[in-house]
Amino acid sequence: MTKNNYLFPFIMITSLFFMWGFVHNLDPILIPHLKKSFSLSTLQASLVDSAVFIAYFIMALPAGFLMKKYGYKTGIIMGLLLFAIGSFLFIPAANTQSYFFFLFALFIIACGLTILETAANPYASLLGPPESSSFRLNFAQSFNGLAATLAPIIGAKIILTKGYSEAELSSMTDSARQIALASEASTVKMPYFILGSIILVIAVIFFFLKLPEIKETKEQEGEKTGIIHALKHRHLSWAVVAQFFYVGAQVCVFSFFILYATKAAGIDEQKAAQYAGYGMGMAFMIGRFFGTFLMKFIKPDRLLAIYALINVMLCVVAIMSGGTVALYAVIGIAFFMSIMFPTIFSLGIKDLGKDTKFGSSLIIMSIVGGAILPPVMGYISDETHNIQTGYIIPLICFVVVFLFGLNGHKVIKRTSYE
Numbered sequence: 313m314t315k316n317n318y319l320f321p322f323i324m325i326t327s328l329f330f331m332w333g334f335v336h337n338l339d340p341i342l343i344p345h346l347k348k349s350f351s352l353s354t355l356q357a358s359l360v361d362s363a364v365f366i367a368y369f370i371m372a373l374p375a376g377f378l379m380k381k382y383g384y385k386t387g388i389i390m391g392l393l394l395f396a397i398g399s400f401l402f403i404p405a406a407n408t409q410s411y412f413f414f415l416f417a418l419f420i421i422a423c424g425l426t427i428l429e430t431a432a433n434p435y436a437s438l439l440g441p442p443e444s445s446s447f448r449l450n451f452a453q454s455f456n457g458l459a460a461t462l463a464p465i466i467g468a469k470i471i472l473t474k475g476y477s478e479a480e481l482s483s484m485t486d487s488a489r490q491i492a493l494a495s496e497a498s499t500v501k502m503p504y505f506i507l508g509s510i511i512l513v514i515a516v517i518f519f520f521l522k523l524p525e526i527k528e529t530k531e532q533e534g535e536k537t538g539i540i541h542a543l544k545h546r547h548l549s550w551a552v553v554a555q556f557f558y559v560g561a562q563v564c565v566f567s568f569f570i571l572y573a574t575k576a577a578g579i580d581e582q583k584a585a586q587y588a589g590y591g592m593g594m595a596f597m598i599g600r601f602f603g604t605f606l607m608k609f610i611k612p613d614r615l616l617a618i619y620a621l622i623n624v625m626l627c628v629v630a631i632m633s634g635g636t637v638a639l640y641a642v643i644g645i646a647f648f649m650s651i652m653f654p655t656i657f658s659l660g661i662k663d664l665g666k667d668t669k670f671g672s673s674l675i676i677m678s679i680v681g682g683a684i685l686p687p688v689m690g691y692i693s694d695e696t697h698n699i700q701t702g703y704i705i706p707l708i709c710f711v712v713v714f715l716f717g718l719n720g721h722k723v724i725k726r727t728s729y730e
Contacts, residue, residue, distance in 0.1 A: 318439045321523050325439070326452045328388070328432045331514065332425045333459030335395070335507065339364065340567050340588055341467035342414075342500070344581055347571075350411045354571065354699070358690040361563050363415040365683030367422030368429075368676060375430035376673025385523045387431035392515035394424030399508030406498045414500075426676060434672040437658050447607050453654040454600035460566075460646075461593030468585030470503045547722060548671050551660025554716035556678040558652045560685030561623075561709035565645055566592065567686055568699060575699050576630075576638040591643040599650030607651075616655045617717030619648040620710045627707035631700050638700070645706070652713055659716075685709070 339360055347357040379387045398421030405413035436452040569592055573584035606615055626648070629641035661671045689702035696702075 321521075322436065322439050322448075322452070324518065324521060324523075325432050325436050326455050327514070328428055329436075329452050330455040330459045331395075331511065332428055333456030334463045335399075335421060335425070336364075337460045337463035337566065337593065338467045338471075338503075339418075340569055341464060341471050341585065342418075343567055344570050345471050345500070346411060346414060352411070353690075354568075354693050355687055355690040358567070358686045359415060360418060361567050361686040362683040363418045364422040364425075365559070365563065365680050367419050368426045369680035369683065371423045371426035372430060372673045372677030372679070375427040375676065376670050378427065379431055379669050379672075384431045384435050385518065385521075387427050388523075389515055389518050391424045391427030391431065392511050392518065394427065395421055396424075396508045396511040396515065398422070398424060399504045399511065402504035403501050406501045417504075426679075429679075430672055430676045433654070433657050433676070434661055434668055437661065438668070447604060449654040449658045450600060450604040450607065450612075450651055454597065454604060457593070457597030457600040457650055459593075460596045461589055463589070464585050464593055465589035467503065468582060468589070471499050547662065548660050548667075548674065550716050551656050552674050552678045554656050554713050555653070555660070555675050556681035557685075557709035557712040558649070558656060558681070559679045560681035561706040561713075562649060562653070563682035563686050564689045564702070564706050564709075565642060565649070568689065568693075568702070569642060572630075572642065572699050573639055577635050587639060587643070591639070592646045595643045595647040596650045599647035603651035603655075612651075612655045613659060613717050615717075616652060616659075617714050619651060620714035620717055623648045623710040624707055624714065627703050627710065630703045631707075634700075649710075656713070656716065681709075 343357045343360050346352065346360065347354075350356075375387060375391075378390065398417050398419070401417035401420060402414070405417050432452075433449065437449045440448055566588075569588050570581055570584040573579055573587055574581060577584075579587075603615065603619070610618075623645050626641045626645045630638055630645070633641060657672075657675055660675050661668050685705055689705040692704065693699040693702040
């Protein structure tokens with residue numbers, strides 16, 4: 313397969329990074345929106361993230377088996393269809409005014425995203441020379457960063473209505489309050505209907521698109537493979553742990569940003585959403601492109617360790633400071649964590665051979681960190697009545713990523729993995 317034959321498939325795969333980045337970055341808008349609509353605590357609101365990332369844990373291995381049996385293209389189409397179905401389920405969820413229905417719809421979307429990420433991350437990494445895999449994957453993931461910029465800005469204008477204050481709601485009769493909250497909850501229907509429709513169109517395009525299937529070599533065909541066998545690669549096991557903590561940190565930082573900004577800096581939700589888009593999202597996007605550029609001169613593992621160490625220090629600032637200093641510290645965290653997911657992923661699947669698809673599944677499975685760690689941060693925030701204290705969780709996470717970049721990524725060559 314020539315370089316030109318890889319180009320259009322790579323472009324289409326890159327579009328998937330944008331789409332799942334967009335829906336993921338609507339979650340920070342959904343959390344304060346549903347928190348208000350259903351009068352939830354911070355811990356209860358964090359179940360939005362739990363519903364999403366539990367799906368990654370449940371679906372990652374089935375996604376790997378699906379890819380192993382039917383290939384990347386089938387996996388991508390299946391993922392897109394589940395993505396679309398989950399988006400359409402937001403309509404009955406809003407109509408029934410059920411928080412758990414919203415969580416179920418998010419779970420279905422995330423099942424689709426799990427399959428998409430299990431397919432698209434290694435596919436982007438393998439579509440070209442092995443020595444540039446980290447560069448290629450970071451470039452594709454940069455469009456995930458573009459989505460992180462646009463989603464909060466667009467989502468805030470469509471979903472985050474000014475609505476009623478707590479005082480106004482408490483002064484209403486039960487029936488009037490129910491009507492008011494139903495009106496707020498319904499603002500999600502149109503954006504998710506449009507999103508689901510776009511995803512269906514993309515699924516149709518992929519159905520007719522001819523994608524090159526990445527084949528194992530004859531040497532690889534004779535190798536043993538399996539989940540346990542894949543985990544015998546030390547650097548893969550490290551990557552699974554590092555990705556668990558990284559995704560937990562990313563979700564904590566992004567999903568609680570609007571709540572953090574309103575408390576630490578004393579600004580309203582609309583202004584906080586602008587900071588989330590123009591600040592956090594833009595920093596994340598620029599960080600991806602800039603980090604990809606730096607990888608031409610600095611080894612990915614070394615850059616990963618440096619960025620993780622900087623984020624440990626920024627977490628300390630986020631905990632100890634207030635006002636705009638605290639906001640800019642968190643925006644800085646977004647910049648420096650931007651390269652972490654694709655870099656951990658590409659380093660984790662390096663030299664796995666026939667274990668690559670299972671290795672990909674295991675790393676995607678570790679995204680369950682995004683389900684487990686945000687409720688811990690939410691619990692700490694509720695108990696201390698200070699969301700800034702909760703930043704001890706991202707701090708610990710970045711320490712683990714630093715250790716992976718420092719030593720855990722190293723591939724130990726063995727003659728066989730028996």
